[in-house]
Amino acid sequence: MQDITQTLEINYDYILSRINDRYTDAVMDHYEPFGMLTLTIKKESITDMIVFLKEDEILRFEFLTSLCGIHMPDNKGNELGVIYHLHSFIHNIRLRIKSFTTIENLEFPTVTPQFLCANWMERETFDFYGIIFKGHPDLRRILNMDEMDYFPMRKEYPLQDATRADKEDKYFGR
Amino acid sequence: MENTGRMSNVKIVESPEGHTGSGFFATSLDKVIGLARANSIWPLPFATSCCGIEFMSTMASNYDLGRFGAERLSFSPRQADLLMVMGTIAKKMGPVVRQVYLQMAEPRWVLAMGACASSGGIFDTYSVLQGIDRIVPVDVYVPGCPPRPEQVIDGIIKIQELIKNEPLRRRNTEEYKELMASYGIM
Numbered sequence: 001m002q003d004i005t006q007t008l009e010i011n012y013d014y015i016l017s018r019i020n021d022r023y024t025d026a027v028m029d030h031y032e033p034f035g036m037l038t039l040t041i042k043k044e045s046i047t048d049m050i051v052f053l054k055e056d057e058i059l060r061f062e063f064l065t066s067l068c069g070i071h072m073p074d075n076k077g078n079e080l081g082v083i084y085h086l087h088s089f090i091h092n093i094r095l096r097i098k099s100f101t102t103i104e105n106l107e108f109p110t111v112t113p114q115f116l117c118a119n120w121m122e123r124e125t126f127d128f129y130g131i132i133f134k135g136h137p138d139l140r141r142i143l144n145m146d147e148m149d150y151f152p153m154r155k156e157y158p159l160q161d162a163t164r165a166d167k168e169d170k171y172f173g174r
Numbered sequence: 175m176e177n178t179g180r181m182s183n184v185k186i187v188e189s190p191e192g193h194t195g196s197g198f199f200a201t202s203l204d205k206v207i208g209l210a211r212a213n214s215i216w217p218l219p220f221a222t223s224c225c226g227i228e229f230m231s232t233m234a235s236n237y238d239l240g241r242f243g244a245e246r247l248s249f250s251p252r253q254a255d256l257l258m259v260m261g262t263i264a265k266k267m268g269p270v271v272r273q274v275y276l277q278m279a280e281p282r283w284v285l286a287m288g289a290c291a292s293s294g295g296i297f298d299t300y301s302v303l304q305g306i307d308r309i310v311p312v313d314v315y316v317p318g319c320p321p322r323p324e325q326v327i328d329g330i331i332k333i334q335e336l337i338k339n340e341p342l343r344r345r346n347t348e349e350y351k352e353l354m355a356s357y358g359i360m
Contacts, residue, residue: 144301145266152300160298163308167298 010091012037015059022052038096046084046099047109053086053095054114061086061095064111067121069129070098073155079103080131084111110135128153187213204342211255211281212337213243215330218254220274222261225288225320229260232323242330251277256333257310260320262290263303275310276359280345283336285329286312289319311353 015037019027026045031038041049053061066085073079078100086095101108110133111118122133123142130151133139141148150157160167190209192201217239221229233239233247248254251274263271275284286306289295292315294304306312313336316329344350354360 143266145268148300157300159300161294161300161302161304164294164298164304166293 010059010088010093015093015095018056018059019049019052023049036094036096038098040098040100043099043101043108046082046097047111047114049097050084050086050111050114059088060090061088063087063089064115064117064121065094067111067118067125069125069131069153071129071154073103075100077102080106080129082108082125082131106130107132107134109133112136127151130154204340205338207342208338208340212334215242215244215256215283215333215337216246216248216254217244217256217258217285218248218251218274218278220257220259220261220271222263222267223290225260225291228320228323229258229287229326232326237323237327239327239330242327242334244330251275252279254278255282257282257284258287259284259291259306260287262295262297263306264301265303266301268303268306268309271306272309281337281340283313283333284310285314285316285333287316287326287329288321289317292317295319309357311357 012032016027016030016039019039023045026041026049027039028042029040050064053059063086064084065087066083068083070081070083071079072081080103081098081100084097084099086097087093088095099108108131110122112122112133112135119137120142122136123139125131126133126136126139127141127144128151140146144152152159187209189199190201190205192199192205194200219226219229221227231237239245244256251257255278257275257278259271275282284306286292290297290302291306292312294302296319298304303309314329314332316325318325321329
């Protein structure tokens, strides 16, 4: 096994073909913004795909560098998403995986059994976007105060604090 | 400079108004207590960001807050007279500031240093408390982002004036109790 990984040059085409060999219809779209391979996959295949990428003896994406949410209210039917960044130490290659869901169905599968570091990152994503990670061991707010009753990074909420008193128009001659 | 041994550069505070004569000086008790308190403030620095850095230089030798009797910083609220809140207070930090204030013994004063502590500053956002006067009463606001040490010293002098001129029974008045009650502090 060591010999294969050390001699083989891995490129994006190879990664794509290896994924497509295993899961024929999981990858819905792929492109390379700023030279980084980005896959859009179905929500149902996230767990399988991440287990495969981590445990595959050639690809070995063993490091989840980042996990975050995204909200695009104009993207009807795919409003909320989760983005995973995976890193393969042995090939020094990074991979971005996106997956979207509707605003009505906020559930995503957790990847904490595969990556312990996903614990806090999924809590943060829940904190800011309200995405519920099914199977997460301790899904509660992590950065915002516990009493907060909304998800502040959702686009329907204003960024500004509603209680700010010194930004009234009269102070600016408006 | 020649050392004359007479400490001619040392200035001591002026005595309050009163009657003086041969071998005695008479004045009112609250003036004496005010004088003593104003010139021995023990500040509690609650420094969360860049204003705290500016406060460090205020305490250091160039500006030397020790000249005003505030040499001894109290890192325990129990022994502190003056709570100096310096920096952005996130909403999650708010209850901590409040608890520190509650742990201080009366009489206690509060100085809000910089735009963030005074009004939220540039952080007009969901996570930042828009001024600490939403959770604790504030005596002196020092503007600036961050304020220079001179401004901090000016704020301390204003606190000293408040302390000197505070009637001894102010903390027992109805107005003061109402103010505390408006912050939910009994």
